[in-house]
Amino acid sequence: MTATxxxxxxxxxTMPASHVEAHGHQHPSDRQYAVVAIxxxxxTAAEVGTYFMDDPSTALLAGMLFPMMIAKFVIVCxxxxxxxxxxxxxxxxxxxxxxxxxxxxxxxxxTAFEFWSAVYPG
Amino acid sequence: xxxxxxxxxxxSAAGAEPHAHGAPxxxxxxxxxxxxxxxxxxxxxxxxxxxxxxxxxxxxxxRSTSGPGPEDVFDIPFTSVSSxxxxxxxxxxxxxxxAIHRGDVRRCRTWLVTTAMLGGVxxxxxxxxxxxxxxxxxxxxxxxxxSAFFTLTGFHGVHVSVGIIFLMSLFVMSLRGKITQESAxxxxxxxxxxxxxxxxxxxxxxxxxxxx
Numbered sequence: 001m002t003a004t005x006x007x008x009x010x011x012x013x014t015m016p017a018s019h020v021e022a023h024g025h026q027h028p029s030d031r032q033y034a035v036v037a038i039x040x041x042x043x044t045a046a047e048v049g050t051y052f053m054d055d056p057s058t059a060l061l062a063g064m065l066f067p068m069m070i071a072k073f074v075i076v077c078x079x080x081x082x083x084x085x086x087x088x089x090x091x092x093x094x095x096x097x098x099x100x101x102x103x104x105x106x107x108x109x110x111t112a113f114e115f116w117s118a119v120y121p122g
Numbered sequence: 123x124x125x126x127x128x129x130x131x132x133x134s135a136a137g138a139e140p141h142a143h144g145a146p147x148x149x150x151x152x153x154x155x156x157x158x159x160x161x162x163x164x165x166x167x168x169x170x171x172x173x174x175x176x177x178x179x180x181x182x183x184x185r186s187t188s189g190p191g192p193e194d195v196f197d198i199p200f201t202s203v204s205s206x207x208x209x210x211x212x213x214x215x216x217x218x219x220x221a222i223h224r225g226d227v228r229r230c231r232t233w234l235v236t237t238a239m240l241g242g243v244x245x246x247x248x249x250x251x252x253x254x255x256x257x258x259x260x261x262x263x264x265x266x267x268x269s270a271f272f273t274l275t276g277f278h279g280v281h282v283s284v285g286i287i288f289l290m291s292l293f294v295m296s297l298r299g300k301i302t303q304e305s306a307x308x309x310x311x312x313x314x315x316x317x318x319x320x321x322x323x324x325x326x327x328x329x330x331x332x333x334x
Contacts, residue, residue, distance in 0.1 A: 027220055037213035044209060047332060048202040061333055069328040073321050080216045081317045082310075087154050090162045097166020101173030109177050 028079060036079045043068050161311045165318045172322050175277055176329060179270040186265035195255050196331055204247035205327045208282075211240035212320040219313045225303035231296045234309075237316065238289040241282050248279050271330070278326060281319045288312050 028036070047068050050061055078084040083091045150156050183192060218233035252272070260268045292312060295301050301309060 027223055028216075030217055030220055033213060033216045033220065037210065040209055040212075041206065044202070044206055047328065048198070051198045051202075051332060058334060065328050065332055069324060072324045076212060076317055076321050076324070080212050080320075081314055089152075089154060090159065093159070093162045094166050094169075097163075097169040100166075101169040104170070105173045105177035109181060112181050 027082070033079070036075060040072055040075060043072050155307060158307065158311055158314075161314050165314065168318065168322075172274075172277070172325070175274040176325065179274045179330060182266045182270040184267070186267045189265035189268065190255075190258055190260045191267055192271075192330075193334065195258050195260050197251070197254070198331060200247070200251065201327065201331050204244050204251075205323060207240050207247070208244045208320055208323050211237045211244070212317050214240060215313045215316045219306070219310050222301065222303060222306040222309045227296055227301060227303075230301070230309065231293060234289050234293050234296070238286050238293070241286045241289065241316075245279060245282055245286070248275065248282075274326065274330065278319070278322055281322070285312075285316050285319055288315070 047065060050056065050064055053061075077094075083094070152159070214233045214237040218230045218237060221227075221230035221233060252275075255268075260271075262268055262272045289312070292301060292309060295308075
């Protein structure tokens with residue numbers, strides 16, 4: 001079945017053919033959105049689970065939490081914000097702002113730490 | 123103008139297919155929706171705002187010489203529930219966008235109100251959290267950690283509050299018949315803002331609350 005074969009009206013089904021023709025792709029169905037939300041909830045539960053670990057090191061926590069945080073970020077951007085199949089221009093604009101922020105502030109933080117460690121050694 | 127006529131009128135700009143998602147409901151020089159592009163540019167620039175606030179917090183949170191620190195005031199189980207509520211509001215927002223694209227205005231309206239209510243629950247939780255912090259002795263000017271924390275989470279709270287106002291505006295517009303399948307892009311563009319607020323909280327929850 002192609003994307004333009006159906007003309008549904010119920011939630012959980014695919015978009016009307018006219019909509020698909022206008023936008024060139026299928027939106028996820030309500031069921032797919034629910035599955036994505038369940039995945040996000042499971043990752044969040046795993047994140048919260050780290051709080052109950054016995055005296056973990058910061059490095060271990062960061063190693064566990066950052067991948068989960070990035071996974072949630074990418075899933076929300078890709079599925080809920082439609083960046084997976086939207087016009088690539090939108091993705092480029094957003095990623096540019098995001099990368100610019102990461103680079104600018106990582107450099108800024110490194111500089112500040114370097115300055116402080118020189119001014120306040122130890 | 124019919125949908126077909128609009129499609130025929132769209133220019134084939136470089137990198138923008140006339141039928142690609144983001145195609146505008148009216149002619150633009152780029153072939154993509156100006157409003158949607160403007161929202162993405164705004165969100166890209168908002169990354170810089172929140173990047174600045176988060177990095178400032180990370181720099182300053184352990185530099186207090188007096189007053190309570192993060193480990194003294196944070197209630198992780200409570201904040202986890204708030205985070206979950208905001209995450210689920212992204213689901214209801216996505217369902218609202220899906221409903222309006224199907225032309226189901228009534229269901230879209232229901233999901234918009236649900237999203238606003240979940241946003242309201244999150245804000246109520248933040249107000250409760252701030253109040254309990256103040257009762258525990260951590261005010262905005264108590265120490266440098268308090269200033270950085272309240273500024274970061276306060277800015278995020280303002281974003282959520284503005285989002286709730288927009289949601290209620292969309293709800294009223296839909297009651298007046300101004301939100302239809304043809305204007306689905308309006309709901310979709312607002313949805314982008316709401317999801318952005320959610321992904322910012324995903325970062326804040328991990329970096330501020332979970333990593334000591």
